[in-house]
Amino acid sequence: MTTDTVPPSADALEPATGATPPRDRGLRLTLRPSAGRQHHAGPVAYALLIGASLLSLFPLYWTMVAASTDNTRVSQTPPPFLPGPNLFENLGSAWQDAAMGKALTNSFIVAGTIALATVLFATLAGFAFAKLRFRGRNILLMLVIGTMMIPPQLSVVPLFMMMTELGWGQKLPAVIFPTLVSAVGVFFMRQYLLEALPDELIEAGRVDGAHSLRIFWSIVLPVARPAMAVLFMITFVHAWNDFFWPYIVLDMTNPTIPVALTQLSAGYIRDQSIIMAGALLGTLPLLVMFVVFGKQIVGGIMQGAVKG
Amino acid sequence: MATSTPASGTGGPHSGAPAGVSEEDSAGPPPSDRRGPSRSRPAWSTLLHRFDIKTAPYAFVAPFFVVFAAFSFYPLLYTSWISLHDVELATMDVMEWKGFGNYTELWQDEQFWNALLNTFTIGVISTVPQLLMALGLAHLLNYKLRGSAFFRVAALTPYATSVGAAALVFTMLFERDFGMINWALGHIGIDNVDWEGEKWPAQLAISSIVIWRWTGYNALLYLAAMQAIPRERYEAAAIDGASRWQQFTKVTIPGIRSTIVFTIVLSTIGATQLFGEPLIFGQGPNGISGGVDNQYQTLGLLLYEQGWRNYEMGRAATVAWAMFLLLVLIFVLQRLVRRLSTRTS
Secondary structure (H helix, E strand, O other): OOHHHOOOHHHHHOOOOOOOOHHHHOOOOOOOOOOOOOOEOOHHHHHHHHHHHHHHHHHHHHHHHHHHOOHHHHOOOOOOOOOOOOHHHHHHHHHHHOOHHHHHHHHHHHHHHHHHHHHHHHHHHHHHHHHOOOOOHHHHHHHHHHHOOOOHHHHHHHHHHHHHHHOOOOOHHHHHHHHOOOHHHHHHHHHHHHHHOOHHHHHHHHHOOOOHHHHHHHHHHHHHHHHHHHHHHHHHHHHHHOOHHHHHHOOOOOOOHHHHHHHHHOOOOOOHHHHHHHHHHHHHHHHHHHHHHHHHHHHHHHHHHHHO | OOOHHHHHHOOOHHHHHHHHHHHHHHHOHHHHHHHHHHHHHHHHHHHHHHHHHHHHHHHHHHHHHHHHHHHHHHHHHHHHHHHOEEEEOOOOOOEEEOOOHHHHHHHHOHHHHHHHHHHHHHHHHHHHHHHHHHHHHHHHHOOEOOOHHHHHHHHHHHHHOOHHHHHHHHHHHOOOOOOHHHHHHHHOOOOOOOOOOOHHHHHHHHHHHHHHHHHHHHHHHHHHHHHOOOHHHHHHHHHOOOOHHHHHHHHHHHHOHHHHHHHHHHHHHHHHOOOHHHHHHOOOHHHHOOOOOOOOOOHHHHHHHHHHHOOEHHHHHHHHHHHHHHHHHHHHHHHHHHHHHHHHO
16 A cells, blocks of 8 residues: 555656656556456356446436436336436526526636635645655644544634625635645645655755755656646546535626536426536536546545555 | 966966967966956855755745745644634634534434445445456556556556546446436346445445546556566465465565555545545436435535535534544554454464
């Protein structure tokens, strides 16, 4: 479970750690194929996996089916299993009735800002914790890890008061600011840089007279890029789906996607197809991201797991 | 160059011109240029360098700690202060000292114990099957597979679905009169279940949303750990005549033990905070109270109800502390159980 369990074979093939250009090192998204079990999957395993995949994907598929029929068809027995003709009509209605346009824009702003800030600050702090020597480093790192244990509920009441006082009630900064940094992110970047960033590179930079920020910019960032991309995606997904705090601090005039979706369930809209169309609209951006970057996100989560 | 300069300088007058050019161009001025400032630079640059080396690390970690202190740690302390007061949502600047009044009231409040129990039961029926299924799924994904990337992405897709969307879909699937699940159950002779109205069905339905969203995520964590187990251990076990099942229980499970603990911690934290699923499952006003009879109200919902529906911020802060204490208690208990079980075994 620690870094020493990560197989050294990949590095052994390379002539020397310092000689390889940092950019090519990449995040090892595929774990060593020779580790673990090597049995070939039999038909039973395939059947079970296909079943599990169907269970995973069916609710999403059915969201699409329900969103493309009409209200009477949805509530018939047997329920519809194939898409109907009304998808775009329902999407349009959901867009209008549930302020989905506004919610989508807000969610993009919130999740984008949070993910960018988290990645930047996590890389800065992760680099310092991994490679720089300073007094109190271990204590500060323990503090970072300790903060992961504190449930967000514990600060919600005063946070709400603070935001009201700041005049940020119902505004996006109220959602963005408390989530700008992430302890998990700091830890993730530290673990990655410990391994991926050779000390010689930094020393070479120092010899050339580069100051720390310069080293960060021209040496650390290029090395960290693959891990930063993964952290960005994971943080984006989390920020997009975050519910508790946005639900408290935002209202229906200025919602993010999860907040807007509660309005759909709360009975303001009776038409089930339109509700499902709204759910589909709220999920679609992340689904697209998963279709395009799914393998990287999977690899990132697994990478973080082995390190954690 | 430096050695050639004097030689060309002492040369004949006809060679002076080209020598002069070369001196001006590169050889002559650069060394003196470089030496000039570099003699005064050491003081400056080492000072700057030292300053940089000393302060830069703190500057790099500062953003995390500044944001955390302002928006998590300070509010955390403030929560305990608020919980000792009577504070109304409408007049939040008026705080009336109440001592431990909120805590004793909470202790005597049946609704609190109900929410606590619900949080516990929903937590158990969502976490235990979820982690067991994740273990099985990870084991399957660990086989040599065709299309393993597809299976992994498919397993993780629910994780990308927001609570809102997931809860909406499941609410429809669990609908009493036309929901797909009751329709399917009808085929095996089970009458329509009132998933929302009755306690245990409602808690089961809510748990199924949690299970659906997080099983694949946990499976990938297990898979990563399984792939880090050295192959030799399996070979050794096979030589000793261990069956596949024995290899699974004697090699795989111990090999990913720390990951299992990690996921138990993660899901326990998640379970104590459960909020969105029951809220949306309740469809509207009933959501916050967790059903008509609070039959699936969790501590998260109770916190919200106290603060933002009953406008009692002090009481909400008390519930927040209760949630935290519950977590601490679970971990202390878990440690105790582990210590006892290792002692007896």
